[in-house]
Amino acid sequence: MKTTELNKxxxxxxxxxxxxxxGRLAYYIIKDxxxxxxxxxxxLDSSVDKDAFFLQYFVQCLYVPFSTYNFSLGExxxxxxxxxxxxxxxLSLQNFKKFNFLNSFEDIIxxxxxxxxxxxxxxxxxxxxxxxxxxxxxSEALQYIExxxxxxxxxxxxxFKKDIQKAELIKEYIIKNDYDSGIYQLLKWQxxxxxxxxxxxxxxx
Numbered sequence: 001m002k003t004t005e006l007n008k009x010x011x012x013x014x015x016x017x018x019x020x021x022x023g024r025l026a027y028y029i030i031k032d033x034x035x036x037x038x039x040x041x042x043x044l045d046s047s048v049d050k051d052a053f054f055l056q057y058f059v060q061c062l063y064v065p066f067s068t069y070n071f072s073l074g075e076x077x078x079x080x081x082x083x084x085x086x087x088x089x090x091l092s093l094q095n096f097k098k099f100n101f102l103n104s105f106e107d108i109i110x111x112x113x114x115x116x117x118x119x120x121x122x123x124x125x126x127x128x129x130x131x132x133x134x135x136x137x138x139s140e141a142l143q144y145i146e147x148x149x150x151x152x153x154x155x156x157x158x159x160f161k162k163d164i165q166k167a168e169l170i171k172e173y174i175i176k177n178d179y180d181s182g183i184y185q186l187l188k189w190q191x192x193x194x195x196x197x198x199x200x201x202x203x204x205x
Contacts, residue, residue: 001053004204006044009053014090015042016099016138019096022199025069032105034183036134037062037190040102042077043069052080055089058133059111063134063190064126065166069197073112073117073127106135122163129167138174145171 006024018025019042027041038061045054058074060066077092098115101107108131119125129144148167151160166189173182 001046001050003046005083006046006053010044012086012201013042013093015093025199030102030108032134034134035187035190036105036183038105038108039066040099041069043071044176047080052082054079055081055092057096059102059108059115061108061127062185062193063130063132063186064193065189065194067196070123070147072117072123073115073203075116075118077137105131110134122151122160124175126163126167132172133170133179133182134186139181142171146175 010021012044013026015021015026018028024044025041026043030038030040034153038059042055042060043056043058045056046054047151055077056071056074057077058071059067060070060073064070077089079098081089101163102111103194109128112124112131117127118187125144125147126181128139129148132141132144145167149161149164149171151157152164154160157164169185170182173179173185
């Protein structure tokens, strides 16, 4: 289904009042006092069936660099949907409770721990490591940073080179008690993610 059609369809879908609609995305932001932000959203994704689409929910820590929307901490609601099924979609959303307890930055950790993460666990470890760091829980952050840096011994360590380098950088800031520089770096990565998503409005929320 074409983007223009999906943009029309999302306007008919009834999300909770706190969600902002922008193109195929409906979202709200949870922000730490540092400015670190988590994107909580629904996304209308195209399907090989030109008359159908998917409705994806997801939670994305923007301070973990990523060049697209990251659906790993999320799932599809239902299967294929068609525009004639808007009422059924709205009914499904009325019964959707996943985001009910995501109201503050502190809520992110239990959400990550209690929900499945699709893909390599390094992504989940990065979410936990850097969120703990932002919350000032440096011992917990180090536990997950060590899991990331341990991949240097992986037979395919080259695949994780950039992730390992990022983790080692944040670890260095913890060792030096240079927490402000760590936050600065995470916010820099966050800006890179937002730029890649082509969603400058996320910086203004």
